[in-house]
Every structure is written in structure tokens, then in C-alpha cells.
Amino acid sequence: MGLKLYNYGLSGNCYKVRLLLGFLKLDYEIVPVDFYPGLEHKQPDFLDINPLGQLPILEDGRVRLRDSQAILSYIAKKYDPSASWLPDRDATKFSQIMMWLAFAGNNLVAAAADRLVDSSATFSAPEIDKGRQALTILDDQLAERSMMGHSWIVGETPTIADIACFPDAALSNYVGIDHEAFPHLRNWMRDFRRLPNFLTMPGIPEFA
Ligand SMILES: N[C@@H](CCC(=O)N[C@@H](CS)C(=O)NCC(=O)O)C(=O)O
Structure with missing residues (x-):
């Protein structure tokens, strides 16, 4: 179990997620996706994971999320006890x-x-x-x-x-x-x- 990021190194949206995981010093597994030239994100196996055919995807146990903004919110809410990356009281x-x-x-x-x-x-x-x-x-x-x-x-x-x-x-x-x-x-x-x-x-x- 643990955090798993479906990733492409040149994707800015994947990079957002890698940034926050890095700032929080969280361990995670990278699942490399051959976005280009392989277009793996448009193949049936990946479309089963995200019907939009887009990266990034984050999995955390049974939780699976798409959209980098939603993923940032999830990680900050769940894994930043200081709540400084997502202050939610105000x-x-x-x-x-x-x-x-x-x-x-x-x-x-x-x-x-x-x-x-x-x-x-x-x-x-x-x-x-x-x-x-x-x-x-x-x-x-x-x-x-x-x-x-x-x-x-x-x-x-x-x-x-x-x-x-x-x-x-x-x-x-x-x-x-x-x-x-x-x-x-x-x-x-x-x-x-x-x-x-x-x-x-x-x-x-x-x-x-
Ligand atoms: N709103 C999504 C957009 C995701 C997105 O467009 N990802 C790009 C890679 S950076 C992608 O997968 N593009 C392929 C496509 O849209 O078909 C997010 O913020 O994660």
C-alpha cells in the first residue's frame, strides 16, 4: 500500500504533485507512464484507471484521484499535520x-x-x-x-x-x-x- 503516482517526467501537472510530495518529504512509488511517444495514457489499461486519459493519477490504498489540484488538496489535507500548505480553518x-x-x-x-x-x-x-x-x-x-x-x-x-x-x-x-x-x-x-x-x-x- 502507500502512495502511488502515475507519472510522466515532463508533465507540469505531475510535477505539481511531485513538488508537494517533496516538500512534505513523503515516500511514494512512481508508476512511469509512456505519455510520449507511447501514448500509454490513451490505451485501454490506463483508461480503466482514468477514463479522461490524463495524468497525473494518485493512488493511496483504495483511494484513486485524478486532477492535480484535487490531488494537491488531498495530500495537504491528509499528510500535512501543520495545515500550512492548505490552511482550512479560515x-x-x-x-x-x-x-x-x-x-x-x-x-x-x-x-x-x-x-x-x-x-x-x-x-x-x-x-x-x-x-x-x-x-x-x-x-x-x-x-x-x-x-x-x-x-x-x-x-x-x-x-x-x-x-x-x-x-x-x-x-x-x-x-x-x-x-x-x-x-x-x-x-x-x-x-x-x-x-x-x-x-x-x-x-x-x-x-x-
Ligand atoms: N486538470 C487536469 C489536467 C491534466 C492534464 O491535462 N494532464 C496532461 C499531462 S500534463 C495530459 O494528460 N494530457 C493528455 C490529454 O489531455 O489528453 C490536472 O490538473 O491534472
Whole structure:
């Protein structure tokens, strides 16, 4: 038994889960999925596990979850006794975290969406425009937070909102979005990278 992550190394959504497992120093088993070129996530055996044909999947004994935001919430709720990654006693803070998780899953995904498309494909301009809009919204939030003396998207310490937003924000550089235009985002990414037990992945830029 124990935690089992169905994983692809270049998936930003799998990376979110690996980040939190790393921050919490949790042991887990990795089940490698040949996402590309094997398209294993579209084969019948994997569709039995997730009919959406998507990664990541987390299993914890009899519990099986899809969607990186839901998985982050589960791990934080179950395995972070300090509740610092998902403070759930304060209704405002909790709901704001949910709001930024939804933003990561619905909006920010455009900033790096084309990364896993066939390597011969060119990145599509409309997605990149949507990605830039989402990064502007995040940069504005971080500017406001910084004026209040805070470094993180919600609250005084990093939460799963920061984890959910980090991969696509950072990987957007890889699809050609220049981070120079987002100074608050850059500061936040630098602070995030300095967190104890931070893990990187291919495509995450090194920041000064
Ligand atoms: N909302 C889901 C999206 C999952 C997702 O799109 N995963 C990608 C890999 S990063 C995938 O499996 N794409 C294949 C597909 O959508 O067909 C999440 O946050 O986990």
C-alpha cells in the first residue's frame, strides 16, 4: 500500500504533485507512464484507471484521484499535520486557495499548454496570448501581495496555490513567453525555487 503516482517526467501537472510530495518529504512509488511517444495514457489499461486519459493519477490504498489540484488538496489535507500548505480553518484563506487552484487548472494552463504537443509542432499564438493574459493576472496579484509585505499568492507562507501555479508559470518561458514583462512573477518564482526540498524538472528556467 502507500502512495502511488502515475507519472510522466515532463508533465507540469505531475510535477505539481511531485513538488508537494517533496516538500512534505513523503515516500511514494512512481508508476512511469509512456505519455510520449507511447501514448500509454490513451490505451485501454490506463483508461480503466482514468477514463479522461490524463495524468497525473494518485493512488493511496483504495483511494484513486485524478486532477492535480484535487490531488494537491488531498495530500495537504491528509499528510500535512501543520495545515500550512492548505490552511482550512479560515474560510477566506481557504476559498482564495481554491480560487487560485481553479485559476491554475483553467486559465494558467494556456501559458505552457502546447509544450507536450508533438515536438514537430509550433506553439500556437492564441494559446500563448491566453497564457500571457493569465500571467498578467498572476503578476498583478503578486504585486498587490508584495505591497502588503507578502511573498505568496495567498497568506503569509507558501500554500498549494503557489504549487499549482508554479509549473505552468515557470514553463511558459519554454514556449517563448518572456518573463522580463512580469517582475513580480519573477521574484515569486525565485522565492519558490529557494524553498527547502524544492525539486526542479526539465524546462524550468534557472533564475538569477
Ligand atoms: N486538470 C487536469 C489536467 C491534466 C492534464 O491535462 N494532464 C496532461 C499531462 S500534463 C495530459 O494528460 N494530457 C493528455 C490529454 O489531455 O489528453 C490536472 O490538473 O491534472
